[in-house]
Amino acid sequence: MSSISLPTLSLGKVPVIRSPRVRAIGRQLAAAVATLLVISIVVFGFMSLRTPSEIAHQKFGNQITPEQITAFAQSVGLDKPVWERYGIWLSHFVRGDMGTSFVTNSPVTDNVIPRFKKTLVLAALAILISLPISVAIGVFQARRVGSVTDLSLLIGSTVVAALPEFVVGILLLFLFARVLGWLPTDSTALVFPTSFKNEAEAYALPTATLVLAIVPYIARIARGSLREALGAPYTQAAVLRGLPRRTVVWDHAMRNAGVPLINAVAVNIVYLLSGVIVVENVFAFPGIGQGLVQAIQTTDVYNVLAIAMMMGALFVIVSVVADIFAAYLNPRLKATAAR
Amino acid sequence: MTATSAADIIPAEPIEEEGRPPSAIRAILRSTEGRIGLGIGLCVLFVIVFGRFFTPYNPDAIQVGPSAAGPSWSHLLGTDSLGRDVLSRLLVGGGAIILIPLVAVTIAWVLGLTVGMLGVYLGGRTDALISRFLDLLLTLPPLLVVLTLIGGAGTSTIVLVVSLVLVYTPRMGRIARGATQAAITSEYVQAAQARGERTFAILFREVLPNIISPTVADYALRITYGVIFIATLNFLGLGVQPPKADWGVMIHDHYAFFNVAPVATLAPAAAIALLSISLNLVADALTQHVTQGHREIVPL
Numbered sequence: 001m002s003s004i005s006l007p008t009l010s011l012g013k014v015p016v017i018r019s020p021r022v023r024a025i026g027r028q029l030a031a032a033v034a035t036l037l038v039i040s041i042v043v044f045g046f047m048s049l050r051t052p053s054e055i056a057h058q059k060f061g062n063q064i065t066p067e068q069i070t071a072f073a074q075s076v077g078l079d080k081p082v083w084e085r086y087g088i089w090l091s092h093f094v095r096g097d098m099g100t101s102f103v104t105n106s107p108v109t110d111n112v113i114p115r116f117k118k119t120l121v122l123a124a125l126a127i128l129i130s131l132p133i134s135v136a137i138g139v140f141q142a143r144r145v146g147s148v149t150d151l152s153l154l155i156g157s158t159v160v161a162a163l164p165e166f167v168v169g170i171l172l173l174f175l176f177a178r179v180l181g182w183l184p185t186d187s188t189a190l191v192f193p194t195s196f197k198n199e200a201e202a203y204a205l206p207t208a209t210l211v212l213a214i215v216p217y218i219a220r221i222a223r224g225s226l227r228e229a230l231g232a233p234y235t236q237a238a239v240l241r242g243l244p245r246r247t248v249v250w251d252h253a254m255r256n257a258g259v260p261l262i263n264a265v266a267v268n269i270v271y272l273l274s275g276v277i278v279v280e281n282v283f284a285f286p287g288i289g290q291g292l293v294q295a296i297q298t299t300d301v302y303n304v305l306a307i308a309m310m311m312g313a314l315f316v317i318v319s320v321v322a323d324i325f326a327a328y329l330n331p332r333l334k335a336t337a338a339r
Numbered sequence: 340m341t342a343t344s345a346a347d348i349i350p351a352e353p354i355e356e357e358g359r360p361p362s363a364i365r366a367i368l369r370s371t372e373g374r375i376g377l378g379i380g381l382c383v384l385f386v387i388v389f390g391r392f393f394t395p396y397n398p399d400a401i402q403v404g405p406s407a408a409g410p411s412w413s414h415l416l417g418t419d420s421l422g423r424d425v426l427s428r429l430l431v432g433g434g435a436i437i438l439i440p441l442v443a444v445t446i447a448w449v450l451g452l453t454v455g456m457l458g459v460y461l462g463g464r465t466d467a468l469i470s471r472f473l474d475l476l477l478t479l480p481p482l483l484v485v486l487t488l489i490g491g492a493g494t495s496t497i498v499l500v501v502s503l504v505l506v507y508t509p510r511m512g513r514i515a516r517g518a519t520q521a522a523i524t525s526e527y528v529q530a531a532q533a534r535g536e537r538t539f540a541i542l543f544r545e546v547l548p549n550i551i552s553p554t555v556a557d558y559a560l561r562i563t564y565g566v567i568f569i570a571t572l573n574f575l576g577l578g579v580q581p582p583k584a585d586w587g588v589m590i591h592d593h594y595a596f597f598n599v600a601p602v603a604t605l606a607p608a609a610a611i612a613l614l615s616i617s618l619n620l621v622a623d624a625l626t627q628h629v630t631q632g633h634r635e636i637v638p639l
Binding site: 163299 | 480486567577612
C-alpha cells in the first residue's frame, strides 16, 4: 500500500484519500460508472433484437424491396455485428457524440438535451418538495405510533402508494383541470413557453403526481426508522435526563434515524423516479420519459440509448448524492476518520 | 453485505406455531386492513371472473351507441370514441392485468427460491457469483429495462411475462437467499446433516418450509407491483394491444377524448385503483404479520 512513499509535505492532501469516507464515495462512483455501462449493454442488447428489415419496414413502409433494406442497413451500419455496433456507439458516446437517429435523421442531442433539462427540473422539484413533507409526516406518525391518527395515516399512505402513477395523474387532471379549471390539461406549453406563469402551470400537475407517488414510501420509511430510534436505550436515557421532547426527537433520535433513512431513500428513489416515464406520458410533458416511449414505439435505437443513459445518470447521481450524505452522517465513518 | 440489507425485510427468526407455518389467510383476516383489502379484492375478482356474463352489449362491437358520449340510461358508463359500450368493456377488461402478474410472479418466485436456496447451500464461489449476478440485475431500473425489451422484442403476452420474471426473480432471489442463510445455521438443519440426509432432502424438507413465510409476504407484494406494472405498460400502449378490452388499454385508447367524456377514462382507472388498493392492503397485512417485532417503543 505505502510502497511508494509520497512526500507528504508537498502533497498535503494525500492522507485524505485514506479517509474511509472518501474511499466509500470513490467506491460509489466506480459502482455508478459500472451501472451505467451495464444499462447501456442491456439496452443495446434488447433494442438489437429488432432486425434491420423490421426497422426499415417501420421507417419506409411495406413497399420497400430487399435491396433497399440492404442499402439502408449498410448506410446506417445495421449490417455490422451487435458488439461492433455497440463499440462504435460507446466510443462516440463517451466523447459526447450521441449520434444521428436513423428514424428521424436528426441529431439525437437536439431531441434529448432540451427534454432532459425539463425532466431534471421536474425530478428536482418532486424530490425537493416530497422529502421535507414525507419526513414531517413520518416524524408526526412515529411520535404517536399505534394511535388512531397514525393508523389512519398508515392506511391512507398504503392506499395512495397502491395507486399507479397514471391513475393519480388522471385523477388530479380531472379535479384541477376539468372540474376546477385552474390548470391546463397538459404540459405541451413547455415546448414553446410564453410566460413564466404558463411554464409554472405546466409543471404543477406532473410535480404533484410525482410527489404523491414518493411521499407515502419515504414517510413510511421515516416512520419506521425514527420509531426504531425512539425505542433505543439512548432515547430512553435522554428522556430520563429530562431533555425537552423536541431535542430528543430531532437531535437524538433523528440523527440516528437519518442514516438508514437516507440509505433507504437512495435505494427507493430510483424506482420512484421511474415514475417520470409514466407521469410525462399522462400530461404530454415534453421530457425524456415521453421521448423514451416515443423512441421505443418507432425503434429509434440511438434516441432510446441516449435517453436510457440520461435516465441512468439521473438515477445514479441521485443515489450517489444520497450515499455521500449518508457517509457524512454516519458516526462510525466519522470515528474512523478522526482516528 | 447482502445479509444486512435483506435483514430489513426478513425477521431474525421465522415465526412458527408448533412447527407449522402460520396460515396466511388467518393472518390477513386478523387485521382490519387485511379484511378491507380482502373484501374489496373479492368484489373486483368477482367482476373480473364473472363480469363477462353480464355485459349489456357485445364489448367489441363498435357503434352500439354514439361516439364518446357521457353516461346515459342505455349506456350507464357512456361510450368510447368508437361507440363501444364502456360498461361492457369494463366488465371483460380485467383479465390480463391480474393473470399476467400471477403467472410471472409465480415463475419468479419458484426461480428466486431455487436460486436463493441453491446459492446458500452450495456456498463459496458459486454463492458469491450468484449474489453478484443478482446485485447486478438489481441495479437496473425495472421500467427502463422492460420498456427497451418490449422495444426490441415487440409486445406480446409472453414478452410481458418474461419481462416481469426478469424484473422480479433477482429481488425474490435476494430475499430467499437471506431467509435461507438465517435457516441454514439452525439446529434442525444441523440435525438433518448429522442424520446424513442428502442435500436436496435437507433443502426441501428442512429449509423450504421455514423460508416460505417471509417469501409469501413478498410474493403478495410483488403481485401488487406486477398489477401496477402491467396496467402501466397497457396505459403507455406498450402492453396488451388495442382491439382487446383491457382497463389500461381502455384508458390509453380513450385518453384523447378525456375532456369530452371523462367517465370512459375514469371508470377503468377506478377499477385498476380498486384492484391495486385491495391487493396492497392484503399484502401489507401479510407483511406486517411476518415482520411483526417485539420491540418496546417509548411513546413520545
